[in-house]
Amino acid sequence: MAPPSLPPRLVSSVPGTWAHATMSDRVHSQILSRMLADNAEALSSPAFAAVNASLLSLLDEVQSSSPLLALAADPHSPDVPLWNSLLAPYLTSTYLTAPWLLAEFYVYRRVIQSLGYSNPASPGHLLDPFLAQKSAGLASSYASADALLGRLGPLRSDRELPGLALALFSSLWGNRMDLSIWPADASETEDVFSGVLASSHANLLSDDSPSLFSDLLSSPSPLRVDLIVDNAGFELITDLAFADYLLSSSLASSVTFRVKAHPTFVSDATPADLLSHVEAYAASPLPNCAAAGERWRAHLSAGRFLVKPDAFWCQPLAMAWEMPPSLRSEMEGGCDLAVVKGDANYRRLLDDRAWDLVGDRFGDVVSEFPTSVVALRTLKAEIGCGMEQGKVEEARGADPDDWMVTGKYGVVQYHRKGGGA
């Protein structure tokens, strides 16, 4: 059930906001245009004529902020009725006037419709239109990852703070290395992440890591952890490393990677992305990467790492109180701690609403989430709750124009089910 009083949803109609910049410009001029360019060869072939026309029409609709359209009925896509019920109140709204979360996720769902992603007869069946960017992101991850995995190596089986903190904060700040903001092909040989990790602690605007660490380290038995995954590329590598640490230190007995059922946003991970990252690392010439990839592969074969896709993670629904009953009861019964990664997942955790950045407590906002939950999020959208007043003022003072959107600042926010932190 939703909390009794909810603040308004974010919209993208206000010039000067990141939401407006995203929906009025970034989505068509950078994200969709680059996707079309990256797939130009396939899209120009006769087999893809209808797919290409449909994607160009989507580009045009977004560019001109046209009204949202219902999805076409599709026997291969059981999510269409749900989508159309979400869209129904907004069919006279445009990409800018509909709630931001709905309009933005809708763009990616329309890409899936254009591809005929679920239809075995379509040329776009199971085609990931963002694969080129994901591959570039993976290629640029190795140098930073090898250094990180080398540092984590000696700490991996210690059930102690230094290893746990390094693993968790790597996964948090890994979220800063997002393909939609950082160029995926920025550097293939340079370790850029060590600098980010070393300088970032002061940029935490809310830090519940002490109570999380204390709960984890004092738990009488290993936990079943669900990791609600965000980006492929370097961030996913830091997530795999964090999950590996939790298993090898016996803090967790299993880690379930909850991934997107179909490509969503630029780099959000699907099952294929996770498996391809593991295989690519296992085959790496860099020793720390190769050893990690082999361990991750072994975790997968032994069922200690599980990969579960769900369409829910691709939908603009409130994570805490609009989870489908079957998924909710699966998590209630099989997960002790959920780790929610990244900015877009965080927006869904907060239902993309304008909570008071300081006054609304994280634990109150997410109290309906089915399990204990920790959010590891760098700020890339103008939304938040439960942050420290003084820290917010410092961030705003240092970066008045963009402190909420560049990923420079972050939060670790933890709610313990049945006795919140």
Ligand SMILES: O=P(O)(O)OC[C@@]1(O)O[C@H](CO)[C@@H](O)[C@@H]1O
């Ligand atoms: O979820 P992530 O990868 O951390 O961030 C995704 C992001 O860059 O794209 C979303 C939409 O534009 C925003 O929520 C956020 O700015």
